[in-house]
Amino acid sequence: MNLLSPIFSLLAQTGRTGGGFWFPESASTAAPDVDSVFNWITRICIFFFVLIVGAMLWFMFKYRRRGHVPSMESPTHNMPLEITWTAIPMILVILIFYIGLKGYVNITTPPENSYEIEAVGQQWYWSFNYPNGATDTTLHVPVGRPVKINLRANDVLHALFIPAFRVKMDAVPGRHTELWFEATREGKFALYCAEYCGTQHSQMVGTVIVYNQFEFEAKIDELANWLDKVPDEDLHKAGTILYNRCTSCHTTDGSPLIGPSFQETHELFKSGGTRKLADRSAVTVNEDYLRNSIRKPYDQIAANPQGLAYPSSMPANMADQLGSRGVEAVIQMIMRLDELVDDEWKLKKVERADIAVEAEEPQ
């Protein structure tokens, strides 16, 4: 094995953050176990590949046909050899099974004291709900504390996949699934949907941010309360931050996506125009229509100007996710969209910190 060790270390480089050739960086307590099983299986495969193919090539050379040598009778049986090549692989396979089972049981059994977060998969983004009422499309977690994720799917199958933590679990409509991890260091890591879930599956990507316990609590407090801190006259600006929940289906610049572009909706609102509906009726685009479209997406299904119905795919729980102040914020955003965009009707960036006013601390 020594001869091959430079190759192994190249293939399974373990730098400061783990990972290497095969793996992304590693940042959870489960990662070293997963990586070591994988690396050992790979090493065993390389060893036997070299042994078997090497022996084959050697025999091909050694026993190549040379002139008219009379052929020997081939051996039929060799007990010690057969026992060896049965017993050794069997021990190896049992060992791999044992290590794999141990790791699997660990990955699927969340510790009692885990911090629980609900993850909701929908076409085409994840949203994460915290015990204190905060909701975000980014996953915020504390370092060094087991976190249990309760998974739910709103529409079709999704799967939450966090490569740096080496965890992946399906989210199935009508079924509860879970996964857990304990992050080992602070930082930002990618998360994905790992189950093909429709045309924009590839855009169902997000971020996990790992904080120290103190920063973590501050973050989810801020998330739970930030809209309350936004004064009414800035609510339309807050809407542009919540718009990240709409981007997979609505643009602001008129370009087509799953649902109507908010540019069109905004212009209909401004001009007091009407929206054709799928049932061939028409409705004036006013504040009530917008509110109803968000609170009950399945109620008045919009059609495009040619009269073709849009799919009824807007998430039914959109209003729950936004909260009532959030719903008002996105309505304000649509109504005042022209104030919020640049010349090309792209939204200008708004930071939470710019619009949320801190309450004066009593001294």
Ligand code: HEC
């Ligand atoms: C998964 C896709 C999807 C997402 C995400 C989504 N919508 Fe929609 N939305 C639609 C579709 C499709 C329609 C048209 C059919 C209908 O009326 O339900 C629509 C219609 C609307 C309408 C009516 C527009 C009009 O011009 O008639 C409003 C308002 C609206 N959505 C607001 C929102 C807001 C605000 C968000 C984000 C907080 C959002 N939607 C997120 C798919 C989506």
Ligand SMILES: [Cu+2]
């Ligand atoms: Cu998905």
